[in-house]
Amino acid sequence: xxxxKRLISGNEAIAEAAIMAGCRFYAGYPITPQNQIPxxxxxxxxxxxxxxxxxxxxxxxxxxVFGASLTxxxxxxxxxxxxISLKQExxxxxxGCELPGVIVNIQRGGPGLGNIQGSQADYFQxxxxxxxxxxxxxxxxxxxxxxxxxxxxxxxxxxxxxxxPVLLLSDGILGQMMEAVEFKEYKxxxxxxxxxxxxxxxxNRVPRSIFSLMTAxxxxxxxxxxLLEKFSKMEKEVLSETYLAEDAEILVCxxxxxxxxxxxxxxxxxxxxxxxxxxxxxxxxxxxxxxASLYGSKAKKVLVVEQNLGQMVEDIKLAVEDSKKVFFHGxxxxxxxxxxxxxxxxxxxxx
Amino acid sequence: MSKEIKVKIDKEKCKSCxxxxxxxxxxxxxTGKKNNAKGFFYIEFDDKLNKCNSCAICxxxxxxxxxxxxKEDKK
Amino acid sequence: MKPVYLKPExxxxxxxxxxxxxxxxxxxxLIAEVIDELKVREKTIGIAPVGCAVYAYDYFNFDVAEAPxxxxxxxxxxIKRCLPDRIVFTYQGDGDLASIGTNEIIHAANRGENITVIxxxxxxYGMTGGQMAPTTLPGxxxxxxxxxxxxxxxxxxxxxxxxxxTLEGTVYIERVSLIxxxxxxxxxxxxxxxxxxxxTGTGFSFVEVLSPCPVNWGLKPLEALKFVKDQMIxxxxxxxxxxxxxxxxxxxxx
Numbered sequence: 001x002x003x004x005k006r007l008i009s010g011n012e013a014i015a016e017a018a019i020m021a022g023c024r025f026y027a028g029y030p031i032t033p034q035n036q037i038p039x040x041x042x043x044x045x046x047x048x049x050x051x052x053x054x055x056x057x058x059x060x061x062x063x064x065v066f067g068a069s070l071t072x073x074x075x076x077x078x079x080x081x082x083x084i085s086l087k088q089e090x091x092x093x094x095x096g097c098e099l100p101g102v103i104v105n106i107q108r109g110g111p112g113l114g115n116i117q118g119s120q121a122d123y124f125q126x127x128x129x130x131x132x133x134x135x136x137x138x139x140x141x142x143x144x145x146x147x148x149x150x151x152x153x154x155x156x157x158x159x160x161x162x163x164x165p166v167l168l169l170s171d172g173i174l175g176q177m178m179e180a181v182e183f184k185e186y187k188x189x190x191x192x193x194x195x196x197x198x199x200x201x202x203x204n205r206v207p208r209s210i211f212s213l214m215t216a217x218x219x220x221x222x223x224x225x226x227l228l229e230k231f232s233k234m235e236k237e238v239l240s241e242t243y244l245a246e247d248a249e250i251l252v253c254x255x256x257x258x259x260x261x262x263x264x265x266x267x268x269x270x271x272x273x274x275x276x277x278x279x280x281x282x283x284x285x286x287x288x289x290x291x292a293s294l295y296g297s298k299a300k301k302v303l304v305v306e307q308n309l310g311q312m313v314e315d316i317k318l319a320v321e322d323s324k325k326v327f328f329h330g331x332x333x334x335x336x337x338x339x340x341x342x343x344x345x346x347x348x349x350x351x
Numbered sequence: 352m353s354k355e356i357k358v359k360i361d362k363e364k365c366k367s368c369x370x371x372x373x374x375x376x377x378x379x380x381x382t383g384k385k386n387n388a389k390g391f392f393y394i395e396f397d398d399k400l401n402k403c404n405s406c407a408i409c410x411x412x413x414x415x416x417x418x419x420x421x422k423e424d425k426k
Numbered sequence: 427m428k429p430v431y432l433k434p435e436x437x438x439x440x441x442x443x444x445x446x447x448x449x450x451x452x453x454x455x456l457i458a459e460v461i462d463e464l465k466v467r468e469k470t471i472g473i474a475p476v477g478c479a480v481y482a483y484d485y486f487n488f489d490v491a492e493a494p495x496x497x498x499x500x501x502x503x504x505i506k507r508c509l510p511d512r513i514v515f516t517y518q519g520d521g522d523l524a525s526i527g528t529n530e531i532i533h534a535a536n537r538g539e540n541i542t543v544i545x546x547x548x549x550x551y552g553m554t555g556g557q558m559a560p561t562t563l564p565g566x567x568x569x570x571x572x573x574x575x576x577x578x579x580x581x582x583x584x585x586x587x588x589x590x591x592t593l594e595g596t597v598y599i600e601r602v603s604l605i606x607x608x609x610x611x612x613x614x615x616x617x618x619x620x621x622x623x624x625x626t627g628t629g630f631s632f633v634e635v636l637s638p639c640p641v642n643w644g645l646k647p648l649e650a651l652k653f654v655k656d657q658m659i660x661x662x663x664x665x666x667x668x669x670x671x672x673x674x675x676x677x678x679x680x
Contacts (some may be wrong), residue, residue, distance in 0.1 A: 025508060051507045055500070056533035063497035063530070067473075067504030070491050075504070093494045199489040199505070201469035201512050209483030211474075211492035355427050368447035368640075368647035374607050391446065408607045410431040414451030415442065416458075421427040 005182045010145045010174040011036035013181050014104055015044065017152035018076055020186045023102070024050035025068035025075035027061040029083060032116040033172035034106035037078040058083040062090030062103070069099040070210050072198035074156050078104035080172070081122050082113060084130075091165050092131030095227075096212030098197075100159035102152070104168045106175035109334040117334025118172030120256060120307035126169045127285040127315075134224055136231040138166045139284040140239075143259040145179035151282070154189050161190040162234050163197075169284060171307065173257045173336070239282035240291050244270065248277025250350050251299040252342070253292065253316050255281050258305050265342035276346050284312070289319040296320035301349045305342060306330045357403045357421050358396040358410075364417035365393035371409035371418060377402040380409060434458035436467045438487045443478075447647025449604050449637025450479055453546060456614045457517070458486065460621050470513040471505055473498040475522035478552040482517055496527025499534035502541045513624055515542035520561040521551045524586050531590070535630050538595030542620045543632045545586065548639035549658060556642030560584040563661055568642075583661060587634045591668040597629035599667040603636040605655045609664075619671070628674040636662055 008016070015037045018026070026041040038054060045052035051068070055061035061077045068075035079087060084105045094101055107122050109115040126139045138158050142148035148170060155166040199208055214220040243263055245251060250269075254262040259280035269276035279295055281288050292315075296302045302320055304313040310328045317323040329345050331337050337345075358380070365387065371394055372380045379402055383395040396403075405422035433439065436458035444451045461467050467488050474482035476495035483490035493501040498516035506514040523531050523545050534541065550568050551557040558568040558575055561583050565574040587601045598620060602613040613635060620631035636658045638650035645653055 025504065027504065051504070053503070053507065056529055059497065060500040060530055060533065063494060063500035064504040066493070066497075067491075067501035068508050070501075071505055071508040073508045089494055090497075097492075199471050199491055200509060201471060202487075202489050203468040207483075207486070207488050207490070209490045209492070211480075211483060213476075213480055213492060357427070364441050366444075366446035370447065370647065370651070373648055373651075389441070405430045407431040411607050411610055412452075414444065414448060414455070416433045416437050416451070416455045418431070419429065419433060420431040422430050424428055 005180055007178055008145065008181050009036055009176060009178050010148055010170065011106065011176070012040045013145045013149045014152050014168065014170070015040040016183065017149035018102070018156070019044055019048055019050070020183060021074065021153040021156040022186070023074045023076050023156060024048065025065070025073045026050070026077065027053040027055045027064035028077050028079065029055050029058050029061050031080045031083045033108060033118070033175050034078050034080045034104070036175070037104065058086035059089060062087040065101045066090050066094055066099060069094065069101045070199050072195045072200065074160070076102040076104065078106065080106045080108045081110050081119070084122060084125070088131035091137065092133050092135065093212055094165040095131070095135035095137060096133060097210050098163040099165070099210070100163050101165050102155045102159055102168065103165060104170065107169065107171040109332070115334050116172065118174070118257065118307065118336070119332070119334055120171055120258065121332065122169065123284065123306070123308065123311035126167050127287070135227065136234065136285060137164060138234060138237065138286070139169050140166065141169045141256045141282060141284050142174065143256050143280060145174065145177070146181050148174060149181055149183060153186050157188050157190045157192065158237065160192055162230060164230070164234065169256070171257055235286040237283060238286045238288040240288035241280045241282060242291060242295060243278040243280070245277035245279055245295040247275055248295060248298070249275040249300045250346055251277050251279055251295050251302045252305060252346070253279045253296070253302060253312070254305040255284060255312065258307055258337070261337065261339050262305055262342060264339035265346060268339060268343040269346045274346060274350055287315050289315070292316055292319035293321070300325065302326045303345060303349060304328045305337060307336065308332050355421070356396065357398065357405050359419045359421070360394055360396055361417040362387050362393040364415040365391060366415060367391040367393055368414060369394070370412040370414065374408050374412050376406070376408065377404070379403055434462045436461040436487050438485055440484060442485055443481060445641040447638055447640040447650055448478070449548060449635065449639070450546065452604050452610065453544065453613070453635050453637065454482070454485055456610070456617050457544065459614065460618045461488065463618065464621055464625065466513045466621070466625070469511070470515070473502050473514070473516040475516070475518040477519035477522050479517055479519060479546070480553070496522050496525070497530055498522070499527065499530040499539070499543065503534050503537070503539050506539060506541050513621065515544060515621070517544045517546070519546045519552065520548065520559045524560045524584050531586070532593070535590045535632065536593045536595045538597070538629045540624055540627055540629050542624050544617065545632065545634040546637045547634055547662065548637045550639060550642050552639050552642055563657055585662065587632065587667045590632055595630055596632065596668060597670045597674050598623055598631040601634040601636065601662060601664050601667065603654055603659060603664055604638065605651050623671055626675055627678050628671055
């Protein structure tokens, strides 16, 4: 038996992967369906001499991550949709101060308190800003639990390498379900350098400061241009998966849990002789428009499937030359399209 | 009159709030007639009668850390 | 000539952006003196608030981070937990600490974080031009209470020190002022104690400073000192509100 292989829930796998990647600070606030993350961290962090803090609020939690990060500690927080809205303040400040950190969103239905079912309704919030100000943030969207673990480790590397907050965008289904995960040993995917900007006391060096207020004439504009340079480098980190997309006449575009269901529907369609294929973005920002464009433009029809009222569909329409052939199928509020539903939709479109 | 100045006021830091003047027991600090780069009529120290005992109350009250105080070496 | 008083090393040699007679500069200087005296400049990390003291990193000669509005206690909590042997303090105004950041200060205090908090109470929002703060006195005019604060509409001034003193997690809480040399000396003593407590691991220490804000109060600097004395102190009583320092030291074996 492989001792690294465990039957584990998505939430716990994410937490363990973070520990393996060297995360030594966690602050969070209870909210369903992500509670297994703080619960796991509450006993696991002390085992590795890390810090676990149950914060008084989401605002406090993200600002604790801000504080831990500026000491050079790998730090994270997790929440679900309404809590992620509250964390936007800290995320914007981290982007402005160029502080690394990882935020996990186990999405649930919205708007407002919504419900506690899995959802993909936070795509806009995650990829188009969320917080105030001109910033970009890598968004990673796993479709299986092993992939969630892998991306969680990578998230810390992206965060440190680019000095940026990174969001792992998952959902309640993936968070709650269990799968066998073979935890691979953590190996950094980026060359990581010593953090020479941290605040740890000005011993034998000049004092440092970390701030985001820049009121001197031109100072903020200069900072914004510098950030853009970084965002342009980050844009090269696109990740996506394609499945039978080469000859696809109908291209299904879906991410996260819907990417997985989409794949199953495509297998059903192929059995019936329908040339269906999949484009699944793994990074939602940066978005792999190139691949979407390549296969989307070749296909006769493009079907975007999401667990919401249609959000990523806008990015697909921007990527595919003829946006008229882009169709959308989604279920909001915790509704989940089954592989049979999607297969029916594929058949309908290809008629 | 002592040859060396016991109270040194950094005139560019001084904002003329007058806290030092108010609490100087010897009355040897006063608002001057010249202004600094920021436009403040900075505080001046005038100790013709060598009254200053280097108590440093002026420095204690200064919000700008603009005052440094010295005393004569004991002979 | 022998020096009696020199500018502390923990202050940078710069002109501050504070108004004439503002209490911030004085408290900055006292903090810097204390940090010098305790010889902890090279292991101190300060957290600046949002408000007039937002540029504190330009004035303090040690590591300083600027936190989002009201969040310094959360930021300081994490820094101290990650680096327990460093000296971590927050410097916050009444808008930052007593209004938008009440949640953060109450819970950091209640957890008994081993940090130092310096709280500047000048009864208004200074940086934004003198609006009503939670600490604004009844009847006091501000730009959002132009006929004076009406307690029926806006409630009463918040006594944060008294509030925090009720929490089990707090160790030392004192309210001080800057109205005259004797009180400035007391303030420095309080700040020194609040920092010393961190060195001995004694726990959460909090100093509230009643501080003049002449420009926004529409007063001259000397009148502002008098305002603190005659108007603020009767409502915000000076003194030690809580001191478990010796008790905690015994517990810690310090």
